[in-house]
Amino acid sequence: MEKLPILDQEQIKHKIRRIAYQIYESNMDEKEIILAGIASNGYQFAKMIEKELKDISPLEVSLCKVEVDKKNPLNEIKTSLSPNEYKDRSVILVDDVLNSGTTLIYGVRHFLNVPLKQFKTAVLVDRNHKKYPVKADFKGISLSTSLSETVKVIFEKNNERVELS
Numbered sequence: 001m002e003k004l005p006i007l008d009q010e011q012i013k014h015k016i017r018r019i020a021y022q023i024y025e026s027n028m029d030e031k032e033i034i035l036a037g038i039a040s041n042g043y044q045f046a047k048m049i050e051k052e053l054k055d056i057s058p059l060e061v062s063l064c065k066v067e068v069d070k071k072n073p074l075n076e077i078k079t080s081l082s083p084n085e086y087k088d089r090s091v092i093l094v095d096d097v098l099n100s101g102t103t104l105i106y107g108v109r110h111f112l113n114v115p116l117k118q119f120k121t122a123v124l125v126d127r128n129h130k131k132y133p134v135k136a137d138f139k140g141i142s143l144s145t146s147l148s149e150t151v152k153v154i155f156e157k158n159n160e161r162v163e164l165s
Helices: 009-026 041-056 102-111
Strands: 004-007 032-038 060-067 090-098 118-127 138-143 151-154 161-164
Touching: 004 009, 004 118, 004 138, 009 041, 009 118, 009 138, 009 161, 032 041, 032 102, 041 060, 041 090, 041 118, 090 102, 090 151, 102 118, 118 151
Parallel strands: 032 060, 032 090, 090 118, 118 138
Antiparallel strands: 004 161, 151 161
16 A cells, blocks of 8 residues: 655654643643653654753653553553652653554553643644544644554654655
């Protein structure tokens, strides 16, 4: 099947910068935030947002890797930070693509076991095919696609891109 380019490297950089400003604006009263990236592309995306936030704001940003079994999301979710490290903090759960909402909703559920100051979600691509009532607070682009189409985010050094096939 033919690959249709959706975003190129430069466009992704612009989306990341805009999302970083939005995150900063919604956390201006905070000293520190937690970017919780869903492994693996969501974590890569979170690292890119972290870099941008450090350039544009005084916020201290901590990264947290979130491991969700995408085939069996009810399995235990593992995080690189302990619950005490994000308790009463502002947390942004980050993923590359919001498809059905399954991964994001189970990620959200994990963090709701701990009292948080604020909780938001960020995605690079928001597809409009949700099975669950989950939304992205910060999104790079919204796409209306057919269920048979696949959105692929590729984070290769100097060749980041989003493709539809």
